[in-house]
Structure formats: C-alpha cells, structure tokens
Amino acid sequence: MAQKKTLVLTGAAGNMGRDLRPLLREGYILRSTARQSLQAAGDETFLLGDLTDPKFCSKLVAGADGVLHLAGAVGPALSFEQTLDANYRVVLNLLEACHRANVERFIFASSHHAVGLHSADETLDHTAPPAPDGYYGLSKIFGEAACAMYASRYGLRVLNVRIGNADPEIVDGRRERIWLSAEDMVKLVDLGMTHPTLGCETVYGVSNCPSPIFDNCRAEALGYRPIGQAAVNHARDFRSLAQLPPQETRSIGGYFATLTLPPPDGFDA
Template sequence: MPERIVLTGAAGSMGRLMRPRLARPGRSLRLVDIAPIPPAEPGEDADAVQASVTDLAAMQKAFEGADAVVHLGGLSTEGPWEQMVRTNIHGSYVVLEAARRSGSPRVILASSSHAVGFHPRDGSEAPDYLFPRPDTFYGVSKAAGEALGSLYHDRYGLDVVCLRIGSCREKPSLPRQLATWLSPDDGARLLEAALTAPSPGFRVVWGVSANTRGWFALDEARKLGYQPQDDAEQFAADVEDGPAAGLDDTYLGGTFCSPELDAEITP
C-alpha cells in the first residue's frame, strides 16, 4: 500500500508551494480545500476533495486511510473574530477530531510566529516553546491550534507537530523577512522531518530557514531531522533598501503589532 498524506489548504499559497515538493514515488496525496484544486499533474498520484475544514463528516471521510495529515488550511492573515473562530480555531478542532476518528496517527499543524508576536525583540534568539503572546486574532487562532494539538496528543495519543511558520514564500520581500523567511524547499524539508520523525509526540518548532539574521532557535526542529539549506541573506541587497526599509521590529510580530490591526470598536 502506498503512503497516503492528506494536505489541507492545497489550493492556498503555501499549499501550492508544498504540493509538488511533497509528491514522490510510493506516496499518494489527497488534496483538500474549499477552493477549486488544480487537477493532478502527469505522474502525480493525487486526488482532490473540495470541502471546508469546518465540515467534520467531510474531513473524516477525506482522512480515511491516511498515514498523516498536513493541515495548512484556514485564514492566513488577520480578520474578524467570528471568522477566526469558525475557520481557524474550529477548523483545527475538526481536523484533529477527524484524524482521531479516522485513525490517522499524525497531524502536522501550520502554526505561526504570530502566536508569539507580542514578545519583544531583545536581540536574543527566540527559544523553542516560547509561551504564547499573540499579536492578533489570527495569532490567537494559531495559539489555540497549538493548545488543541497538545490536548489531542495527551488525551488521544496523536502525534502532533506544530510548525510556527515565519514567512514561507519564493523569496523575501521585506527587511523583516530576512530573519523570518522559510524557503519553499526548506518548508518541504521541515514537513518531511515532521512526517518521518519516529514517534514525535507533541512538538512546537520554528518554521524558518537557516537565515544569517534569523531570530529563532532551530534546535527542536533539528531534533526532528530538519536540515535547512537556504538563507535569506542572498536576497538582502534586493530588500534592504525597499519600501519597508524602516519597518519597526520591536516585536517578533512586526507590523501585526501595529495599531492599524486593532479590532474595530463599536459603540
């Protein structure tokens, strides 16, 4: 039987980057998203399920026979509280509960550096398992996902690895991303480490490349077997003098800590 991996958020920005990098001989991908999913490429062993991660029955069916679930689905930036609760917090619960019910033994959760965004930048390396200090409702939703992952490991025995992802994109575009960048290739390396580490239990690890200006510890990620090979420094000349060169990095969350993202106050 081929290895089966479920990828939620397969039509999203990170999902599109990870999909071709996760494909390999002997592995079957099940691609899940509420948005339309492009058909399988020639030679790609993949099938698609168009459904919301908030639909427990659909997720349980999609996860049947899966060796692991990589949960990248959900909202990827700040939004109204009701949307964060429904899509990100409830969606994370649904994914973990569907994995438990379907017998899928391992879930990789896409968390975020914004779960700890209001920690001040003090010049030292942000340690693994840094206590949650979210910068937005989005950050709260990611901290809640980590808490749910901890519960589902301790109560039900699922292996759950939470990846506090920095900035996963083809290349950095802002000065802050010289510290937070996760290259797509390193993103795939991190996922492979999380998927293949023997009995990882519950882990919270930083999802960043080996950046010269990095702010984050990679000890726990390396214990999983992650070997980052990329460094944002190669792009420094392109972004240091860009439009955001004066970006305030007082906090780990950068502009997510700005008053511009304060919740609207209604009388």
C-alpha cells in the same frame, strides 16, 4: 522501495499549498483539498469540500497516514469572529476526524504571529511564552493547544510548525530573519511524518537566516537540517532593515503587531 504514505493537504490552493504540492507529490500520495477546484497531478487526488463539515473531514482523512493542515483565515486585521470557523472549528474537526480514523500523524501550520508581540531583539526557542499579535496569532496558539490535547489524550503524533515567512523571494530585512524555503518546509513535513518517537513538538519553520530571531534547537534535535539560504533569495526590490519603518521592525510580528486590535462583537470600536 518503501511504499509512499498518504498525506492529506488542506489549504492546497493557498500560496504555500501551491508551492508545496509538486514537492510533496515526489514523496507522498497526496490527497489535497481546498475551497476551489484544482487540477490534480501525479500521485495526487483532489477533494472539494468544506472543512467546517465534520462528515467531509471524516471522508477526507479516511485511510490517510497523516495530515498537513495549512488551511485557515489569515490577515493582520481579522476580527475574532472571522477566525472562529476557519481557525478554531476546522482544526477541531480535523483532529477529531483523525482520532476516529486512527490517523497517526498531524502537522499543524502554526505561525510566528503566535509569538508576534515579543521583541525582535530577542532570540526565541520553542519554550517561548505565547505572545500573539492579533486574533490570527491567537488562533494559532489555540491550534497548538488543541493538537497537544489530542496528542496527550489519544496518542496522535503532532508537529506544530511556527512558520516564519514563506514567500519564494524575500522582500525585506525583517522577513529575511524568519524565512522558510518550500524545500525546507517539506523537510519539516517529512520529520513530522517519520520521526519514530514524535509525541507533540513545537518547532519553527525557518531556513538558514542571517541574524535569526528563532533558535530552532528543538527542530535540530529532532533531525531537521535546513538547506535554504535566506541571504541569496532576495527580491529585486529588497529593502534592508534600516529602510523599513521602525515601528514595523520592533516586534517579531512586524506590521501585524502595529495595528489596533478590533474589539469582539458587542463592543464599540
């Protein structure tokens, strides 16, 4: 039996982190971190620390085989300044720490909000141009680019995963078109951790969805075979596309794309 690889998980206390931890422990020695204490279980250790601290990042990744980076500030109305440490500095800290520690693989949790201003009537593949719907989406474009830089300069093997909606149950027809099950996210993590010729790739984090917005051909070419079925994971109060406000279904980013963009510091609102 092959020895388990050590996987660092950031953002372990977030919604996705909580859902993924028990699944990831089945296949990895998990080294989790968050800004609040968690009870480790099974093949898992927990380190409490601040990812804006380079020394902590270096300690966190030492001896690991790969990193799954979920942590970050998220929200529809984030200001640019609110994203600077959590979504810019932290990803650079982790990438540099991985480079210095010879960590081979890095899976970056990007987001569909990186292309959120594209029309929801489009079908997008991995070559779609950036169209962030706010400062959160903008920070994900930065993260993807930073990963590409470390892949090109230092040979880090990178998988950027533009995650759709990862709620356990689907509440509406917009999210149904971009839904990702926890089990399928683990499949993408496995792909990022094991693909023999991975360089730097960008794929979509989606399961099998009706009327899908994303053409996940690149993930499929790399070997991704989703098993989750969005159509059978509706919440009890599920609302169809027709029941949603039209302004929230025009763009891929939904509600995020409808909000006024806060100006950077120093400009009047």
